[in-house]
Amino acid sequence: xxxxxxxxxxxxxxxxxxxxxxxxxxxxxxxxxxxxxxxxxxxxxxxxxxxxxxxxxxxxxxxxxxxxxxxxxxxxxxxxxxxxxxxxxxxxxxxxxxxxxxxxxxxxxxxxxxxxxxxxxxxxxxxxxxxxxxxxxxxxxxxxxxxxxxxxxxxxxxxxxxxxxxxxxxxxxxxxxxxxxxxxxxxxxxxxxxxxxxxxxxxxx
Numbered sequence: 001x002x003x004x005x006x007x008x009x010x011x012x013x014x015x016x017x018x019x020x021x022x023x024x025x026x027x028x029x030x031x032x033x034x035x036x037x038x039x040x041x042x043x044x045x046x047x048x049x050x051x052x053x054x055x056x057x058x059x060x061x062x063x064x065x066x067x068x069x070x071x072x073x074x075x076x077x078x079x080x081x082x083x084x085x086x087x088x089x090x091x092x093x094x095x096x097x098x099x100x101x102x103x104x105x106x107x108x109x110x111x112x113x114x115x116x117x118x119x120x121x122x123x124x125x126x127x128x129x130x131x132x133x134x135x136x137x138x139x140x141x142x143x144x145x146x147x148x149x150x151x152x153x154x155x156x157x158x159x160x161x162x163x164x165x166x167x168x169x170x171x172x173x174x175x176x177x178x179x180x181x182x183x184x185x186x187x188x189x190x191x192x193x194x195x196x197x198x199x200x201x202x203x204x205x
Contacts, residue, residue, distance in 0.1 A: 006105055007033070008112040008202045009128060013120035014135030015167070016160045017142030019180040019187065023135050024116045026191040033108045037117040037125075040100050041093055045070045054092050059085070080163055094123055101128075112202040121165050121173050130202070133194070134174035136167055137181050 012027075012034075014020035021036070028034045044051040047068040055075070056064060063075045079085040101115060114133075117125055126132050137145075139161070146157045171177065176197070178190050 007108050007110045008130040009105065010112050010114050010198065011120045011126055011129035011132040012114050012116045012135070013118065013132065014137075014170070014180075015142060015164050016118070016157060017144075017146040018135040018137045019145075020116060020118075020135040022184070022187060023133070023178055023180070023191055024114055026188055027114045027195065030192070030195050031110075032112065032114050032195070033110050034114040034116060035101060035104050037097055037101065037115060037120075040097050044093070044096050044100065051092070051096055055089075058088055058092060090123060094125075098125075098128065111204045112198055119164070121169060126173055131175040131198075132173055133176045133178060134170040135178045135180055136170065137179065141181060 012020055012024055014023075024034045024036065045055065046052065047070075052064075052070055055070065059075065059078060063071055063078065065071050075089070079089045105113065112130070115125075115129065117123070120126055120129075120132070142161075143154055143157050146152050147154050152160075176194055178187070178194065180187050180190075
């Protein structure tokens with residue numbers, strides 16, 4: 001939670017292929033500051049960074065490409081089949097991501113901001129948020145979207161879904177739900193309506 005001088009944090013999450021990044025982009029187009037914590041994590045792990053050094057110390061140089069950059073797929077494959085390794089990864093990444101989020105938040109001039117994160121609920125990140133938005137969509141539609149993007153197979157999609165929390169948990173944790181089973185104009189309308197609700201709930205300082 002925030003002091004009165006800081007913007008309210010609105011967490012935005014959803015399963016792979018749900019369209020949460022599209023929702024974040026619509027909020028940004030409406031003038032709401034948005035931060036993608038997945039991107040923050042990537043930036044923290046640039047070659048030569050303290051964070052990448054901590055990861056290689058913990059998991060070995062096998063998680064690095066030949067050029068010294070992080071091999072994310074290798075790290076994920078190593079960690080997600082080992083609960084202890086996952087906890088170790090989270091212990092390295094989550095405090096650093098939270099600190100970067102805090103630094104970003106202090107620079108924002110807005111009543112509220114959007115904090116987008118794939119594993120917001122899985123990591124316990126909702127405890128930092130004033131409200132949580134979950135984007136939901138039918139599983140078959142999510143799989144179709146991901147496969148059509150071309151960067152993951154249906155098997156990759158299914159494996160990621162198994163690691164993410166259920167829609168039942170998302171519904172239980174969400175303050176707001178956006179259902180994204182339709183076309184882009186329908187999503188635009190849903191996000192605009194929610195934006196208006198948030199303006200009423202979190203008026204300017």
